Structures are given as C-alpha cells and as structure tokens.
Amino acid sequence: MTGIYTRLVSKLLFPLHERLKKHDTVAIKAQLEKSQWLPRDKIMQAQNERLKEFIGQIIKEVPYYKALFNKLGLSSSDINSVDDLHKLPFLNKTTIRENYSALKSNQAGAVSSFTTGGSSGTPLTFLLGDERVSHDVAEKWRATCWWDVDIGDKEIVAWGSPIELGAQDKVRILRDKLFRSTLIPAFDVDESKLLGFIDRIKSIQPQMLFGYPSVFSLIAKLALVQNIDLTKLGIKVVFVTSERLYPYQREMIEKAFGAPVANGYGSRDAGFIAHQCPSGSMHISAEDLIVEIIDNDGNVVEDGEKGEVVITHMATSDFPFVRYRTGDIAALDKKTCACGRGLPVLKDIEGRTTDFVVAANGTMMHGLALIYILRELEGIEEFKITQETKLHTRVQIVLSHNSELSSALKEKITSGFKARLGDEVIIDIEISQQIEAEVSGKFRYVISKVT
Numbered sequence: 001m002t003g004i005y006t007r008l009v010s011k012l013l014f015p016l017h018e019r020l021k022k023h024d025t026v027a028i029k030a031q032l033e034k035s036q037w038l039p040r041d042k043i044m045q046a047q048n049e050r051l052k053e054f055i056g057q058i059i060k061e062v063p064y065y066k067a068l069f070n071k072l073g074l075s076s077s078d079i080n081s082v083d084d085l086h087k088l089p090f091l092n093k094t095t096i097r098e099n100y101s102a103l104k105s106n107q108a109g110a111v112s113s114f115t116t117g118g119s120s121g122t123p124l125t126f127l128l129g130d131e132r133v134s135h136d137v138a139e140k141w142r143a144t145c146w147w148d149v150d151i152g153d154k155e156i157v158a159w160g161s162p163i164e165l166g167a168q169d170k171v172r173i174l175r176d177k178l179f180r181s182t183l184i185p186a187f188d189v190d191e192s193k194l195l196g197f198i199d200r201i202k203s204i205q206p207q208m209l210f211g212y213p214s215v216f217s218l219i220a221k222l223a224l225v226q227n228i229d230l231t232k233l234g235i236k237v238v239f240v241t242s243e244r245l246y247p248y249q250r251e252m253i254e255k256a257f258g259a260p261v262a263n264g265y266g267s268r269d270a271g272f273i274a275h276q277c278p279s280g281s282m283h284i285s286a287e288d289l290i291v292e293i294i295d296n297d298g299n300v301v302e303d304g305e306k307g308e309v310v311i312t313h314m315a316t317s318d319f320p321f322v323r324y325r326t327g328d329i330a331a332l333d334k335k336t337c338a339c340g341r342g343l344p345v346l347k348d349i350e351g352r353t354t355d356f357v358v359a360a361n362g363t364m365m366h367g368l369a370l371i372y373i374l375r376e377l378e379g380i381e382e383f384k385i386t387q388e389t390k391l392h393t394r395v396q397i398v399l400s401h402n403s404e405l406s407s408a409l410k411e412k413i414t415s416g417f418k419a420r421l422g423d424e425v426i427i428d429i430e431i432s433q434q435i436e437a438e439v440s441g442k443f444r445y446v447i448s449k450v451t
C-alpha cells in the first residue's frame with residue numbers, strides 16, 4: 001500500500017519540483033516504465049535509433065566531436081548502430097581533462113560542474129546538464145519502483161562525501177524535507193557513531209536505505225552483535241552502490257534489516273549503469289546507456305566474456321560521454337530475466353574496491369576520507385593508498401604533466417593524512433609512472449592491511 005504522503009509527493013510535489021528545475025524526469029520515467037517490458041530486440045533497435053540521433057547531434061554541436069569526425073573522415077551516416085561504435089576512439093579521464101572546453105556543446109543549457117567522488121583513483125571534473133540529471137534521476141526512480149519504493153517514501157542515504165554533505169543550503173534542506181530523504185554522514189565511523197545511525201534509522205523508519213555496502217554492513221554487523229532488532233521497521237529494500245558488494249555483506253545486511261539488498265552499479269561519471277531487479281538480474285538502463293565490453297587490446301568481446309566496461313551515455317548531449325572507459329570489469333549476460341523485463345543484463349561485475357582505514361586511535365573511516373585529500377590537490381593524476389599498519393601508510397602518486405613533488409605538495413599530503421589518521425603515523429609518499437591493477441585484475445585505490 002502506498003501512503004497518502006507518498007502519492008502526494010510522487011504525483012504532485014515531485015513533478016512540480018522537476019518542472020521548476022526544468023527537468024523532464026516525470027515524463028522520462030513514465031516512458032521508462034513502458035519500455036522496460038519491450039522484448040530485448042525492440043529495446044536494442046530503439047537504442048540504435050537513439051544512438052544515430054545522438055551522434056548526429058553531437059557532431060553538429062560539440063566542437064570535440066565535430067573535429068574528431070573530420071579527422072577520422074567519418075560522417076554521422078557511418079554510425080548506424082552499436083556495432084559501428086568501434087570506429088570511434090575511447091574516451092578516458094585524460095582525454096576529458098585535455099579537451100574539457102571542446103567537449104561542451106555549443107547548445108548546452110545550464111550545466112553544473114561535477115568532480116567524481118566514489119573510489120576512483122583519478123579525480124575527474126566534467127559537466128552535468130539538465131538532460132543527463134533528469135535521465136539519471138528517472139532511472140533510479142524506476143529501479144526503486146521495482147522494489148515497491150516510490151519517490152516520497154522515506155529514505156535514508158548514507159554517504160561519505162564531505163562535498164555532498166557540505167551542500168546544506170536552504171534549497172537542499174527543503175528538498176530533502178519534501179522528499180523525505182535524510183542524509184547521514186558516514187565519513188568516519190566508530191561504534192558510537194554507528195549506534196547513532198541505528199537510532200536515526202529506528203526513529204525515522206524509512207522504506208529504503210541507500211548508500212555504500214561497506215557502511216551498511218558495518219551497521220548491520222553491530223546491530224546483530226548487540227541484538228538490536230531492525231527487521232520490523234518496514235524497510236523494503238537496501239540499495240547499495242558505488243562499491244563492490246560482497247556476498248557476506250549482502251547476507252549480513254539482509255539479516256539485520258530483514259529486507260533484500262538491491263545492488264546498483266554505476267558512478268557519477270559513467271551514470272547509473274545497471275540496477276538489480278527482484279529476480280536478481282542487473283538490468284542495464286539500455287534506453288540511455290550502451291555498454292560495450294572490451295578486452296585488453298580494446299576489441300569488443302563476445303557476449304558472456306569478461307572485459308572492461310565501456311559506456312556510451314546518450315543523455316549527455318551537453319557534455320558527451322562516448323565510449324567512456326570505466327576501468328571496471330563485467331560481462332554481458334544473454335539470458336532473459338525471469339522478471340519479464342527485456343532490458344539487457346550485466347553479470348560478474350568487479351568494480352573498484354575501497355577499504356576502510358583505521359586511525360591510530362582506532363577510529364574506522366571510509367577510504368574516501370583519504371581519497372578526498374588527494375583529490376583536492378593540483379598536480380596529482382592518479383594515486384593508490386596502502387595502509388600497511390596503523391602507524392604506517394604509503395601513498396603512491398602519478399604526477400600530472402609538468403608537475404613535480406614540491407615540498408609544499410608533500411607537506412599538504414602529509415598534514416592532511418596525519419589529520420585523519422593521527423599525528424604519530426608515518427606517511428611515505430612515492431612517485432610512480434603508473435598505478436597497476438591488483439593481481440586479481442581489480443583496481444583498488446585504498447587498501448588497508450589493518451584488520
């Protein structure tokens with residue numbers, strides 16, 4: 001049963017809010033609700049049509065793509081389907097940085113600049129237009145409806161980004177109140193903070209939890225150890241995202257909250273790529289996103305084979321993401337899902353993982369606490385942080401072109417890390433040419449050897 005307040009929000013307040021922000025989320029979501037049930041070949045056919053239109057538009061309006069097609073001797077008629085995408089080069093963080101202004105459409109409306117959070121080892125700034133934001137919101141909304149959670153149902157978001165937490169302006173507070181979304185900071189967590197989260201969850205009684213699996217599994221573990229019953233609060237689903245979800249985490253979260261865990265795969269830069277349905281499949285938001293899987297040489301692999309996930313997001317005409325390399329590993333699954341949705345399915349996703357780190361005084365904090373220090377500094381291209389012991393952390397850095405490890409930069413890193421981990425901790429900074437993936441093929445940018 002949907003509550004009256006939820007109906008009021010989803011039918012009235014949310015559409016109004018979106019109209020004020022000039023988003024078409026409501027219309028897009030209504031369309032997505034229908035298209036998800038189409039047979040897969042129809043969805044893929046529509047995807048090809050949309051791709052042609054999108055390519056035609058960005059060649060005209062985006063200087064980078066205009067120049068690129070010229071240089072390659074291609075015209076819009078050379079890209080007729082997803083199978084033609086291989087004619088275009090990949091986009092990666094370096095390409096985006098080097099062509100930042102040329103990637104902005106001449107016709108771009110209001111755009112806001114966004115710097116990637118998550119566990120990415122390379123900071124990236126890009127532009128988000130209204131088109132993209134409304135499609136991203138509509139995709140998330142559709143996925144929560146799969147679990148019987150609508151916009152306006154109470155939600156608790158556990159997030160670790162000090163930037164998002166800092167955006168507590170009046171509009172934001174109003175919006176959160178209106179849509180009954182409560183943000184709890186999960187930046188550094190010790191037992192007393194976790195108990196505080198548990199109290200918030202008990203008093204708010206949300207229909208949905210949303211955030212990092214690592215944070216919710218810490219909360220779940222503590223609740224289980226202390227016999228705190230969270231299974232009768234009416235939580236319908238725990239949506240986890242941004243990190244790899246391990247089976248033991250899923251088990252613990254489901255047990256503690258008495259609700260299923262729904263995995264979401266995506267990031268702010270690549271978009272909401274896939275969401276899990278109640279039948280267990282990770283459905284790709286194929287109306288907006290094309291997923292290609294490539295091998296080490298950059299060739300598209302057969303369906304079912306593992307490789308790097310490459311994304312073309314077709315709601316990005318203000319600042320296009322075409323063949324964007326995510327660095328994550330996954331495979332396309334040919335199966336049709338039991339839920340009946342025709343949306344294609346992604347399997348065996350191995351995203352980047354980020355560990356929790358432990359300060360000298362025992363406080364546990366999300367790896368992002370350290371990532372943000374490096375992300376804010378000029379001159380750092382990539383990094384990897386390894387916590388060897390509570391008193392020793394290594395920081396590997398790849399410097400940007402023309403940058404050097406000045407004593408000022410060194411001092412900023414050291415003081416930032418000591419402020420988080422403790423004054424007595426030794427911070428070793430090493431310069432590398434390249435950050436290698438782990439033996440398992442995964443990229444981990446924060447590794448803690450402290451248990």
Ligand SMILES: [Zn+2]
Pocket residue numbers: 277278279280281283337338339340341
């Ligand atoms: Zn399904």
